[in-house]
Amino acid sequence: MNCSEIRKYIYPFLDGELDSQPSQMVKEHILICPLCKLEFEQEKKVDSLIKNNIPMENASYEVKEEILKRIGGVEKKRTGLFVLPVLRPALIGISIAVLTFIFFSSLNKPFPVYSEAIREHIQFLQGKISPDFSSIKPLEVHNWLLHKLDFKVMTPDLSSQGVELKGASLCSLKDKTTAYMMYNKGGHDLSVFMFDAKELKFPRAKNITVNSKVFHLYKEKGYNSVLWVDEGIACVFVSDLNEAELIHLASL
Numbered sequence: 001m002n003c004s005e006i007r008k009y010i011y012p013f014l015d016g017e018l019d020s021q022p023s024q025m026v027k028e029h030i031l032i033c034p035l036c037k038l039e040f041e042q043e044k045k046v047d048s049l050i051k052n053n054i055p056m057e058n059a060s061y062e063v064k065e066e067i068l069k070r071i072g073g074v075e076k077k078r079t080g081l082f083v084l085p086v087l088r089p090a091l092i093g094i095s096i097a098v099l100t101f102i103f104f105s106s107l108n109k110p111f112p113v114y115s116e117a118i119r120e121h122i123q124f125l126q127g128k129i130s131p132d133f134s135s136i137k138p139l140e141v142h143n144w145l146l147h148k149l150d151f152k153v154m155t156p157d158l159s160s161q162g163v164e165l166k167g168a169s170l171c172s173l174k175d176k177t178t179a180y181m182m183y184n185k186g187g188h189d190l191s192v193f194m195f196d197a198k199e200l201k202f203p204r205a206k207n208i209t210v211n212s213k214v215f216h217l218y219k220e221k222g223y224n225s226v227l228w229v230d231e232g233i234a235c236v237f238v239s240d241l242n243e244a245e246l247i248h249l250a251s252l
């Protein structure tokens with residue numbers, strides 16, 4: 001089974017609904033695949049919080065957000081049917097805890113570089129930024145950028161993953177000239193930023209190691225960002241694609 005097949009089995013696996021053979025396959029796969037393991041652990045946390053109605057204080061932001069999303073789904077599914085009377089106050093309690101958390105976390109100062117990248121991405125989505133150079137060919141975009149930057153960037157060719165290049169612009173992240181490449185995957189916009197990471201310290205964030213590269217993960221306003229540094233160049237991917245998919249694209 002490949003990763004996307006394994007992921008379809010994660011819910012049934014956690015609910016103990018799988019036969020021994022597929023269940024074994026899931027177990028073996030998450031031992032060797034960090035991306036599916038990440039997804040699995042996330043689901044497991046959400047699952048146990050929901051099932052055991054554990055206080056939310058220690059849950060990560062992503063887990064809280066996922067719970068809120070699922071509560072929405074559960075409530076919708078139940079409309080017109082019935083709502084377990086015992087469950088409802090618990091769900092409302094969790095919702096209030098989540099909303100309180102989101103409110104207070106918005107008062108905290110976010111990590112600048114990730115936030116700046118996400119802000120650029122949103123401006124692009126709103127049509128406030130458009131490519132200064134449009135092309136679907138990585139080589140053409142690469143050549144256009146080459147003459148505008150004093151550091152070397154690679155324009156990733158993600159076409160084998162169904163990700164289409166749209167073009168590029170220049171922007172500024174952390175007051176550094178940044179190459180901004182725009183892509184789209186099946187209607188989901190993907191922003192790719194590259195800038196010189198010399199003498200730049202990155203704030204702590206959740207991270208994951210895939211193929212011996214360390215990826216920093218950060219989520220804000222519903223968008224995922226993945227940052228890593230390769231040969232002195234920082235690269236940031238931002239999209240509403242899920243975390244695992246984004247890391248998969250970033251790790252190619």
Ligand SMILES: [Zn+2]
Pocket residue numbers: 002003006029033035036037
């Ligand atoms: Zn996998």
